[in-house]
Amino acid sequence: MQIWLTLLAVIVAVGGLYYAGRSRAFAVTNGDATILHSNPAFHGGMVVISGMLPAVFVLLGWTIFSRYFADASVSALLGEEFNALSELEQGAFLRSAFGLSQSQQIGDVSSLQNKAIEGYSAFFASTTLILQLVLAALIVGGGYLAWRQIRTDLRARQFVERAVSFALIAASGVAILTTLGIVLSLIFESINFFQKVPFFEFLFGTHWSPQSAFEGVGSDTAHRNSEVFGAIPIFAGTLLITTIAILVAAPVGLMSAIYLSDYATPNVRAIAKPMLEILAGIPTVVYGFFAALTVAPFLRNSGESIGLSVSSESALAAGLVMGIMIIPFVSSLSDDVINSVPQSLRDGSAGLGATKSETIRRVILPAALPGIVSALMLAISRAIGETMIVVMAAGLSANLTANPLEAVTTVTVQIVTLLVGDQEFDSAKTLAAFALGLVLFCVTLMLNIVALRVIQKYREQYD
Amino acid sequence: MSVATDILHTNVQTGKETIKMSGQKVCVHYGEKQALFDVDLDIVANQVISLIGPSGCGKSTFLRCLNRMNDTIDICNVSGEITLDGQDIYDKAIDVVELRARVGMVFQKPNPFPKSIYENVAYGPRIHGMTRSKDELDELVTSSLRRAGLWQEVKDRLDQPGTSLSGGQQQRLCIARAIATKPEVLLMDEPCSALDPIATAIIEELIDELRENFTIVIVTHSMQQAARVSQKTAFFHLGKLIEEGPTEQIFTNPHHKKTQDYITGRIG
Amino acid sequence: MANASNEHIVSSYEDELTALTRAISEMGGMVEVAITNATQALIRVDHDLAKQTAKADKAVDDMQRYIDEKAVSMIARRQPMAGDLRHIVSAIHVANDLERIGDIAKNLARRVKHIDSQRVSKQLYNGIRHMSDLALAQIKRSLDSFTLRDANIALDVCRRDDEVDALYISLFREFLTYMMEDPRNITDCTHLLFCAKNLERAGDHATNIAEAAYYLKTGENLYYDIESGKVQLN
Structure with a gap:
């Protein structure tokens, strides 16, 4: 249900921005659309982009970084008992608490955990509304700024086309970055492997039976491996x-x-x-x-x-x-x-x-x-x-x-x-x-x- | 006065001219569609005859009948009789491979093979086994390139690909390739349509020289070119041979109104 | 397509060909006027008209140059073929002949001041006028044959050239008689004889024009056709 509401809100926002830009473009011409530098549709597009793009970036940024803020606020909430834990244990504790706070079924948990879970819930409950408001403000504000600029000689077409070309660059970037990521992960893991097994012996060794290399991990088994x-x-x-x-x-x-x-x-x-x-x-x-x-x-x-x-x-x-x-x-x-x-x-x-x-x-x-x-x-x-x-x-x-x-x-x-x-x-x-x-x-x-x-x-x- | 008219009218008397190829009631059908209607045309030895006419008039179709290039098109059906030295080339006894060695062809677009210049010219002699030794082949390649007027330009780079040459050179290479098989008749399908005026002039000069040894049939869209290079001209329109005669007569005083209208630019 | 077959696809080419024909007609008109005026001046001993006629020849010369230039430029730019080629080439020929007739008119006009009209009998002038009328008719008909592309008129012009020649011979005899009668007539008669000769030449140019018209129409040489018996003059 919620996802549909969100989708509806986005559609309404995009449609509204587009309509606003387009009708503003018609309005500034006093009826003769031919004197516009760019097609009215481009003005609409420009308003949509100016409104949505900052909001999208903010949302992306928030999704990536919100955990840090949440972790910080929860650990501040927990106090002494939590600080007594080692750093690794703190991390694990917070991860499990966060996970539990996301899933609705909370079973048998300690009071500290319960506190952390409530902390997370409270944090997200309070920030969600703020985030929604910020996003709405960005959409309206960005759209308004662009909307105000609309004049007959505004180069809206160039703006939209530049935005499109950036989108194209981003799309090809995805493919390239993915390839690069796979290659890099291959290389890093291989380097790990070659620390255990010498490179040339791997490449030129004539005996392959990894199932017999089960005795252990570490430098002492390198020769055997x-x-x-x-x-x-x-x-x-x-x-x-x-x-x-x-x-x-x-x-x-x-x-x-x-x-x-x-x-x-x-x-x-x-x-x-x-x-x-x-x-x-x-x-x-x-x-x-x-x-x-x-x-x-x-x-x-x-x-x-x-x-x-x-x-x-x-x-x-x-x-x-x-x-x-x-x-x-x-x-x-x-x-x-x-x-x-x-x-x-x-x-x-x-x-x-x-x-x-x-x-x-x-x-x-x-x-x-x-x-x-x-x-x-x-x-x-x-x-x-x-x-x-x-x-x-x-x-x-x-x-x-x-x-x-x-x-x-x-x-x-x-x-x-x-x-x-x-x-x-x-x-x-x-x-x-x-x-x-x-x-x-x-x-x-x-x-x-x-x-x-x-x-x-x-x-x-x-x- | 009478000297001038004598010159003008010698070519009309066919007495001393030997007929190299001859078409009698040639009809060509592409499936249901008839492309040529009862064409009767004699091709005189050691002359250049140009076939002119608007696009789709059947001139290229007729040309391709002369060495049976139409055989490769399944739906194409040729009737009537075409003879080479009196022998019917559509006879069952005729080997089409041998026929095409005797009736060579040069195409509209220069189409050198993706091979070296040398190999391009040596292609025909090789597949027909015309030479017994490498020296003999070298000699044949050299003489063909010489006769095509290309030798001076390519003698130092025979091993470079034929496609590295300019358009005009490529077309001369194709002519060299065609004459290397020592044909008796050379068919040219708009050989200069892809070339610049200078390259065209060189090819036209070459055609005039080749006339000594070959009989040449050339299809061209350029009436000026037909007027320049040929002794005889035949005008095709809508699959029919409208008029055929000495080039001078066709271009100064065509007898048929359609010919007149076409060459003066009144019908497309 | 049926409609287009009489007109060039390139309309500016068609326009140029039409302009060429028009220029020939115009030039023909100028030449006819020149011959008429020269004869008038000769007969009436009108020195002013004579001077005017002589001066007018320059316009004919200019016209010939114009036609030449037009024709050359069309050959260079249009590469004319068949009928168009014959049209342009014969236009050059006709313009050349017309220019020569123009020269003849100038020549006639120039002789006016050398002739003492008191001494020459009116009968001789009549002969000249008759000669001039005949030549003019020939020129006119030859130009008609050119503009109408009518080979029959052209043949007719050639046929009638004999009449001009015959008239010249008879005039020649007449002048000879006068000169023998009275040696004082010799100067004037010689001048008039030249005039008659010139008019006979004008008639020859008219047959040249007719010949060009015949070539334009048929693509054949008129005299070759006569020799080979393809056409009959009589």
């Missing part, structure tokens, strides 16, 4: 599975792209292309049990029938299914790229007496190369980041092997297993996940950079 946090096997596993996936997806995807763009009749294309793209919409967990329950046994049976020992969870099965999963990325993107090669190049080649396949091999594919490369890079990134299929089909054991018939594991799978279950947040095992994430991030970043470079280098080859 470094032996089991060698990331080479799982990166090798990732590489193996990704390679198999690309070996499947690249030729199949590319050939289907060529068929779709140059050979298929429009009717076939209209059906086949969406069908291919459906592949991309299948949940990876479905691929996973397809790999584990159908492909892996099939591989094992057929392998055994020719005398090969295939483990029931093999890199090959996971890689094959992952390859099938990323076919639509390769084919759909490559198809777009091949289609965007100008018809004039095809005509030019045909005009010289080249056959269709000669044209594709010698003209279209070279011209489309940058786009195809970027499609492959995207597919690779997707394959590296894939977890579900590997968990189900390739197993969890970190083998350092180049044999695709054995079970391997990948980085993402290990991150999952490291973080699943009850763990101390600052144990080496948990922190290892961050380090793995960081390295994985660096690898995909490098792939993206390479792809961008390739695209830039060949982009202007045709136009």
Whole structure:
């Protein structure tokens, strides 16, 4: 109920400000709206922005900082008994009291706690009204100031447009800051990890079994830990599975792209292309049990029938299914790229007496190369980041092997297993996940950079 | 007086002229829509013939019939007879790849392949296996570039991409690419429409020189260009060949009123 | 579209072509007046009219220069084709011929002061007047053939050029007779003979104009067509 009232109040405020600005703009013109520098709507917008923006900022500021004021007022209220507690305990006490004051059900609490809870309630009860008044005053006052400025030559359009451009900057800022935040958190947690496990031993160690690093935390276990946090096997596993996936997806995807763009009749294309793209919409967990329950046994049976020992969870099965999963990325993107090669190049080649396949091999594919490369890079990134299929089909054991018939594991799978279950947040095992994430991030970043470079280098080859 | 008229009228007598290509009752349909109606046109060897007419008049369609470029369009249906040296090019026995090697084409927009200048010119000879050794190929590329008047400008940078050239140079590269396959007929679809006047003049000069060895059919929107480069001119309107004759006659004294109206700027 | 087929898409081009034709008509009018006045001055021995006529030739010369400039600028700016090209080129020709006829008128007018009218018989003047009338008619018809683009009138002009020539021959004989009769007549008769010759030349220019009109209409050369038997003069 309250939320609807608030919403209604905001709508009324915005509408009122807008109407006030707009009608004032009409009023100052004496009926001829054409002499206004800016459209009346811009005047309305300007009044809305001047009224609402300060209020929004104040509200944001209050939400962030009100706790400090509340804490200060409550601790002043509590006196001796509270001051006797240590700083950590004070913090915990206040947090629990604040939490209790927010939830309506107050159970069995001590008198001190009760006092604190009442303190919080009183504080927010008194400040809420003040805050509401302040906000209302800001809205009305800001709106009035802007409203008073409205004249025929007021540059309201510039004002509104500048406000809009700041909003756009803020929006893009959100994306950038989020990325930055994730990267920073990865880096900080990784640094924590590398204090426990030496950087090079993590990166170049060939033995990975974090489950055996359970004996303890701290500098005394560092040496022991470094032996089991060698990331080479799982990166090798990732590489193996990704390679198999690309070996499947690249030729199949590319050939289907060529068929779709140059050979298929429009009717076939209209059906086949969406069908291919459906592949991309299948949940990876479905691929996973397809790999584990159908492909892996099939591989094992057929392998055994020719005398090969295939483990029931093999890199090959996971890689094959992952390859099938990323076919639509390769084919759909490559198809777009091949289609965007100008018809004039095809005509030019045909005009010289080249056959269709000669044209594709010698003209279209070279011209489309940058786009195809970027499609492959995207597919690779997707394959590296894939977890579900590997968990189900390739197993969890970190083998350092180049044999695709054995079970391997990948980085993402290990991150999952490291973080699943009850763990101390600052144990080496948990922190290892961050380090793995960081390295994985660096690898995909490098792939993206390479792809961008390739695209830039060949982009202007045709136009 | 009589000397002047003699000069004017020699070209009319077709006695000494050999017919290189000939269209008889050529009709083209795009699906339901008919784009060409019974076009009869002879193309004389070692002459330049320009096809003029308003947009959509069928001149480009006719041009594309001459090397069967219309084959790539599924709904396009060509009837009538087009011959090259007396042989029907729509005959089942004719290999379209071989035909296009004999009837080369240069397009409106310069369309060099995303390859080096050298590879662009070597493209045709390579796919047709025209040369046996690298030296022979080098020789063919060089001579084609020379004949296209581009050699002096590109001889030091044959390995640079063809797209790095200017528009006029690119178009000459496309002409070099086309003549490298040693065609007998060269079709040009508005070859200068994307070029500046100087580049256009260079191409026109080139066309005049190429006439010695090739038979050239050029589609152009610029009547001045048709008047400048061609010996014969054919005027198309609404899919029909309205008038065809020596360029001098078409541009000074067209017989058909539609031709007169078009070239003097009275119909669009 | 049907309506537009007679008019240029670019209307200023159309206007320029119309202006060119109008200038030719105007110039033709000036030249006709000049020939009429010169003949009048000759016959009436009107020295004032003669001087005036001689002076008026400058306007004809200016007109020719104007037409030339217009034509050249149109060729440069419009790249005329076919009928338009023939129109402009024949306008240059016609203006040139008209200018020459203007010169002839000036020449006639200048001779007035050299001729002693007392001694020459009226009959000779009649011959000159007849000659002048014939030449004027030819000029007028040739200009008509040009402005109306009528090949038949042009052919007619060519056909009638023989009449002018025949009249000149007969006048020539007449003057010769007079000169032989009385050597004192030689000076005047020679002057008048030149006048007759000039008027005959004016007739020739009229056929040139007709020829240009024929080219404008048909795109063919009139004499080539006559030689090849495509058209019959008689």
